[in-house]
Each structure stands twice: as structure tokens, then as C-alpha cells.
Amino acid sequence: MLTDPPPRKHERTSFSESDRIGTLDLPDDRRFLEAAALVEAAIEGELAADIRKACDQFLTETAAFYQVPGCAVRVLAARPLRIRENWATELFGDYNPETMLIRLWMRTAVRKQMTSFGTFLSTLCHEFCHHLDFQRFGFRNSWHTRGFYERAATLYHCARNTSPKRIFWVPVSPGRWRIDWPRTNRGR
Numbered sequence: 001m002l003t004d005p006p007p008r009k010h011e012r013t014s015f016s017e018s019d020r021i022g023t024l025d026l027p028d029d030r031r032f033l034e035a036a037a038l039v040e041a042a043i044e045g046e047l048a049a050d051i052r053k054a055c056d057q058f059l060t061e062t063a064a065f066y067q068v069p070g071c072a073v074r075v076l077a078a079r080p081l082r083i084r085e086n087w088a089t090e091l092f093g094d095y096n097p098e099t100m101l102i103r104l105w106m107r108t109a110v111r112k113q114m115t116s117f118g119t120f121l122s123t124l125c126h127e128f129c130h131h132l133d134f135q136r137f138g139f140r141n142s143w144h145t146r147g148f149y150e151r152a153a154t155l156y157h158c159a160r161n162t163s164p165k166r167i168f169w170v171p172v173s174p175g176r177w178r179i180d181w182p183r184t185n186r187g188r
């Protein structure tokens with residue numbers, strides 16, 4: 001995971017705030033966990049309509065808790081491939097701040113296999129955090145900052161009832177970071 005480069009000057013304040021806020025408030029009950037369990041069950045059934053319904057319920061819970069307007073969700077089949085010169089990346093999900101719509105893909109691009117629950121939920125949390133950036137934090141944009149990834153991880157671990165790891169970062173270029181996985185996995 002690599003962070004986005006810092007934006008132009010007038011967006012810098014939002015950017016550094018996004019970078020700084022490394023956690024989210026969480027409910028002290030099991031509501032996210034229970035909503036995520038419905039998503040897990042729906043994924044096992046492999047039906048897009050059921051998965052969409054479960055995601056919709058999850059987003060209703062999270063939006064209510066964070067007191068933001070709800071966002072819509074669409075669940076699509078095989079991930080689109082973005083072809084670059086000599087490599088391709090798969091799109092797992094996206095969020096449109098204008099329409100407040102999250103799109104999630106349930107199958108891999110080439111082999112059309114079902115996405116694992118962990119990957120799918122992590123994408124759902126990631127896209128919802130983009131929604132929060134605009135609707136809760138009022139940022140001018142939603143960048144992939146260190147704080148953004150940490151907020152998304154906080155939500156994900158709450159929804160899976162797993163303990164979040166402290167994330168260690170290494171600089172790659174001025175203002176850009178990537179996760180130091182060996183250190184993060186070691187926990188120090």
C-alpha cells in the first residue's frame with residue numbers, strides 16, 4: 001500500500017489532517033461485527049443481489065453510527081482490469097463522492113473466482129472511509145494518506161473482531177509512504 005502524493009497548496013491542510021487522524025470512533029457493541037457476518041454469509045451464497053443487500057445493511061449501520069448520510073452500493077461481477085504498459089491492476093471497488101455510490105466487484109478479473117470475504121470486507125471498509133472523508137471530516141478530497149489506511153484498518157478490524165496491528169511506514173519519496181510489512185507483522 002502506497003500513499004498518494006501531497007496535493008497542491010490549497011488542499012494541503014485537509015491532506016495533513018487526513019494523514020494525522022489515524023483512528024475512528026467505534027461502537028462498544030457488536031453491531032458492525034453482526035452486519036459484517038451477514039456479508040460473509042452472503043458471499044458464501046455467491047449471489048450478487050444478496051451480497052448487495054448485506055452490504056447495504058452494513059453501510060446503514062456504519063452511516064448511522066458516524067451520523068453521515070447513507071451511501072448506495074452496487075455489487076458487480078468480474079473486476080475490470082486496468083492495463084498499463086506491461087502490467088495490469090484489478091479494481092476491487094470505488095466510490096463516487098458526487099453520487100455517494102460505492103461499487104464493489106465480487107469476482108477476480110481473469111479466473112472469475114469469488115473474492116474472499118476478508119478482501120471484500122476490507123474493500124467495503126476502504127470505500128466507506130472515502131465517504132467518511134467527505135461527509136464526516138469535510139476534507140476537500142479523499143486521499144490515500146497514512147491516516148486513511150489506518151482509519152480503514154480500524155473499521156475493518158472492528159467489523160471482523162480482530163485486533164488491529166500498529167502500522168509501520170517507510171518513506172518512498174518526499175511525502176509518500178508505504179507500509180513496512182515485516183515490521184508491521186512483527187509489531188515493532
Ligand SMILES: [Zn+2]
Pocket residue numbers: 126130144
Ligand atoms: Zn481508495
